[in-house]
Amino acid sequence: MELTSILKARVISRRDFIKMMTAAAAALGLAEILPKGWAEAADKLDVIWLHGQECTGCTESIIAGIAGSRFDQPDPGEVILNFVEIKYHETIMAASGDVAEKALEDAIAEGNYILVMEGSVPAADPRFLYVAGKPLEDTLVAAAKNATAIIAIGACATYGGINKPCPSNGQGVGYFLKKYGIDKPLVNLPGCPLKPEWFFGTVVYYLAYGKPPALDQYKRPKMYFNKTVHDECPRRMYYHHGLFLLDWNDPKQANYCLLLKGCKGPVTYANCPTLLWNDGVNWCIGSNAPCAGCTEPEFYGGFSPLYQNTVGYHTHPK
Ligand code: SF4
Ligand code: SF4
Incomplete structure (x- = not known):
């Protein structure tokens, strides 16, 4: 082959x-x-x-x-x-x-x-x-x-x-x-x-x-898959301070937590924040896209709509 x-x-x-x-x-x-x-x-x-x-x-x-x-x-x-x-x-x-x-x-x-x-x-x-x-x-x-x-x-x-x-x-x-x-x-x-x-x-x-x-x-x-995306997310500090991205076009919010834009990181187990994608170039949240929860059994139907907060506010969900 x-x-x-x-x-x-x-x-x-x-x-x-x-x-x-x-x-x-x-x-x-x-x-x-x-x-x-x-x-x-x-x-x-x-x-x-x-x-x-x-x-x-x-x-x-x-x-x-x-x-x-x-x-x-x-x-x-x-x-x-x-x-x-x-x-x-x-x-x-x-x-x-x-x-x-x-x-x-x-x-x-x-x-x-x-x-x-x-x-x-x-x-x-x-x-x-x-x-x-x-x-x-x-x-x-x-x-x-x-x-x-x-x-x-x-x-x-x-x-x-x-x-x-x-x-x-x-x-x-x-x-x-x-x-x-x-x-x-x-x-x-x-x-x-x-x-x-x-x-x-x-x-x-x-x-x-x-x-x-x-x-x-x-x-x-x-x-x-032993930690959630949220556990190791570099935006977690913003989560804890209640700073959530609401407006994609506001540069001040550029690195805010994406929970209210539908991030499923708190209920998604994967080592994405440390492994990243493409030989470590970037990853979903790093490019300002909320985690879609693609490693969980609920994905896709159970997590839809992807750009709405369907997980509530969690620190340790499971
Ligand atoms: S909710 Fe998403 S963007 Fe916010 S800290 Fe958790 S994993 Fe990161
Ligand atoms: S959407 Fe999938 S690949 Fe992206 S951070 Fe979430 S679990 Fe990882």
Whole structure:
């Protein structure tokens, strides 16, 4: 696959590669929690990647996370994906038609892979989404049965997201698969889109331990989702002083708290204020946009209208 061949074009010794893996894990903030020598022992991870009801923004986010390095060296995502063999991915795979579908069937039959699911499942009626002439539901169930674990990426695949309050009744993959009695180890990496570092970090953890990291009640890795956006927001001082932005055009209010403009930060768990976006360039609140709560199960319908205060005044909401 394209993604996994990036480093093959470079001439890098195994020793240097291990060093790069270790540095990549450190850049993702994982150095402290990984066992010694994990990079030497890490084995390849096979992945089947399915798309449900979605916009492919999460794939875009991950690709941007690989290609977006501002330095003349491979970034963490680029290094880590060398350990990932993507067997099927409709957006990036070179094969198409019967050849692609055969590759998927073979990979499912072989087993021993992680299923990455991007997009929700149309729970109202399987006819809402056909891929390669069959309902996505059939392919998903077959792939989930043989998977060793499932990683759901983005708001849609985790909790239904933007297409939950739609006629197709988009559901998150974990919730949907209960109907079939399938209960595989599941990691939810929500966000609209998810941050690439959450995906790379989860993959590294899996490579090192062969199991998902510790999860919260919504199956999100605690290492990324243990604090609210509000907990670490640089505008919190304004919140405590009751200084809320009311007029976008008033320069005096430029850095005021965005609660009254609909910020869901007080009820949204994610490390956005410290991780930021695009290699640390900026983030939602930094660019004066209220947090939309895209990592919570309530997103989008339960948080609508996004630009109205639907959370009240909270300091410790949960
Ligand atoms: S309400 Fe939003 S903008 Fe205000 S401090 Fe909390 S997270 Fe920051
Ligand atoms: S700050 Fe809020 S809206 Fe922005 S990515 Fe984080 S959780 Fe989503």
